């Protein structure tokens with residue numbers, strides 16, 4: 328739960344004559360002419376300690392830019408002292424920084440365990456890419472784990488890319504489309520022809536596998552579960568890690584035994600995307616060798632070595648290479664949630680994280696961070712400016728602030744002008760208007776609800792509404808609800824997910840509150856049936872064609888559920904066990920398969936499909952049981 332509107336405990340800085348010496352000239356460069364000067368910044372207090380508000384900053388351009396924008400507003404307009412620290416090259420490092428860990432980017436020992444934290448804000452958090460670790464931190468450090476203040480307004484993707492010149496060379500020389508994952512199937516293709524050999528990468532440019540996400544045992548376990556590639560990992564003291572034959576590159580099965588066939592793939596940070604790249608390489612038979620470059624080298628290798636690389640948007644680091652994203656099968660959310668990462672990556676909502684206590688330390692800052700939102704354009708403008716001017720992030724951020732006051736001014740004023748994804752909250756629950764309660768704030772809508780625009784006398788805001796029946800919403804801060812799919816329904820409001828149609832029912836439309844009943848005498852084989860065609864006869868009945876009623880199964884025939892004349896003749900298309908069978912001792916012809924005869928002696932008729940006689944004789948009447956020797960079962 329959120330605490331809101333609590334005591335403002337920003338300490339007022341004592342303006343002693345001699346304390347201003349500490350404000351160094353470089354960091355004191357002000358952006359706003361009328362901004363609050365550094366010597367008047369207030370620190371925050373907790374447990375008797377006085378310290379600046381801590382901002383953990385991801386070690387990549389967008390994170391540096393947006394953190395600088397926030398720092399300027401927090402210091403110069405809200406007057407709160409901010410201390411920014413680079414936390415590492417992965418969003419996960421930022422999660423740990425907020426959780427109070429002292430060495431957030433050291434994968435092997437992040438120095439966690441403190442019950443307090445001096446890091447309070449972390450922007451550009453790719454939470455859903457690292458959902459497993461984020462949830463684990465919530466469990467492991469309940470007192471300090473970061474909390475999300477929702478979307479930053481734009482989305483991002485992280486994926487594998489290749490430089491356009493390699494793509495063009497392959498397509499122009501041999502018509503090979505290197506942007507498709509299937510072109511890397513090593514049963515057919517030799518993609519390494521278009522890339523440099525692994526030996527072109529000096530191993531001193533890489534981080535040893537054991538210092539990267541290759542050692543995340545849980546993730547490696549998932550890798551084995553999804554791919555069955557037990558050779559790709561090794562067990563080190565009870566914990567699984569990716570097996571790197573040379574200590575630096577993990578090789579996919581397709582080139583594991585012949586390194587000359589490997590295409591180098593470089594990633595950075597502590598190993599962005601290693602899990603997804605490993606799974607794709609193995610499942611799609613791609614001869615990839617994956618290594619994690621050091622921070623200095625990550626930005627250079629793709630320009631020096633013909634290779635694939637992990638990159639993300641928005642970012643302009645490799646803009647000169649015109650990178651082209653590798654195309655994989657369409658994103659499958661359910662599969663990803665299950666740990667199966669073979670489909671394309673999703674468009675990720677980039678979130679803003681804060682410490683749990685920021686509302687007590689600096690409520691105005693929490694309010695601000697909650698309202699901060701950038702469009703994709705805002706981000707691109709700043710990135711282009713930084714690339715062209717080569718100015719530091721702070722300077723670029725200031726230029727953007729001075730030119731875009733209409734964007735950020737709404738972050739500061741209008742406490743009850745809630746953005747999309749948020750809704751009016753009166754301290755204990757979400758409310759539908761801002762007429763009654765005085766203490767209103769904006770909070771992210773919870774799962775099972777969505778944010779709806781509300782226009783009233785004060786202008787535009789948003790309220791949280793429960794998802795209506797027939798729909799659901801698994802994530803928080805959502806702008807709408809997802810209609811239940813075919814085969815599903817939801818009969819309650821405010822649901823996180825939809826239910827599957829029960830046995831005997833189906834649903835062939837989206838967004839329904841119930842399922843349709845199979846017509847009389849029919850049922851479905853399992854849950855979640857999508858159409859009336861899934862309804863078939865009950866056991867011990869059979870029908871001749873679809874859409875006529877089911878008849879009792881004649882004597883001498885065994886009729887499992889969903890029996891039809893076609894499955895008697897041709898076998899069930901669903902499962903072998905669902906084929907109706909003639910019982911031993913009975914016989915029918917292929918022409919009149921439902922007209923059963925009892926054989927005497929019964930041993931001449933083994934049963935099975937119609938027209939089956941002992942010894943493979945198939946003519947009617949069976950030579951083995953002549954006309955006089957069988958009779959109508961009735």
Ligand SMILES: *[C@@H]1O[C@H](CO)[C@@H](O)[C@H](O)[C@H]1NC(C)=O
Nearest residue numbers: 340349365366368379408410
């Ligand atoms: C702001 O914090 C810094 C440490 O990051 C400190 O050196 C400086 O004195 C603080 N400013 C004020 C006005 O307290």
Ligand SMILES: *[C@@H]1O[C@H](CO)[C@@H](O)[C@H](O)[C@H]1NC(C)=O
Nearest residue numbers: 526527528529530531532533
């Ligand atoms: C690899 O890099 C190291 C350090 O930069 C250098 O000393 C070494 O000669 C390089 N090796 C090769 C094969 O280029």
Ligand SMILES: *[C@@H]1O[C@H](CO)[C@@H](O)[C@H](O)[C@H]1NC(C)=O
Nearest residue numbers: 517519584585586587588589
């Ligand atoms: C390794 O692969 C290359 C390229 O396909 C091939 O020319 C070479 O014969 C292979 N070597 C072995 C030992 O299979």
Ligand SMILES: *[C@@H]1O[C@H](CO)[C@@H](O)[C@H](O)[C@H]1NC(C)=O
Nearest residue numbers: 509512513514515610611612
């Ligand atoms: C790769 O090609 C082989 C041979 O055609 C095929 O059997 C296999 O299914 C392909 N693999 C993938 C992942 O498409």
Ligand SMILES: *[C@@H]1O[C@H](CO)[C@@H](O)[C@H](O)[C@H]1NC(C)=O
Nearest residue numbers: 844845846847848849876877
């Ligand atoms: C369904 O079948 C049962 C018996 O087979 C019958 O009593 C009932 O009236 C039927 N219901 C409908 C809706 O046809």
Ligand SMILES: *[C@@H]1O[C@H](CO)[C@@H](O)[C@H](O)[C@H]1NC(C)=O
Nearest residue numbers: 846859860872873874875876
């Ligand atoms: C099933 O039969 C009913 C009436 O007998 C008819 O209205 C309907 O169109 C039929 N459906 C199909 C799929 O043939």
Ligand SMILES: *[C@@H]1O[C@H](CO)[C@@H](O)[C@H](O)[C@H]1NC(C)=O
Nearest residue numbers: 871891892893894896897898
């Ligand atoms: C069984 O299969 C044959 C050949 O595929 C087809 O001609 C026939 O129509 C099928 N019978 C039924 C009842 O579906």
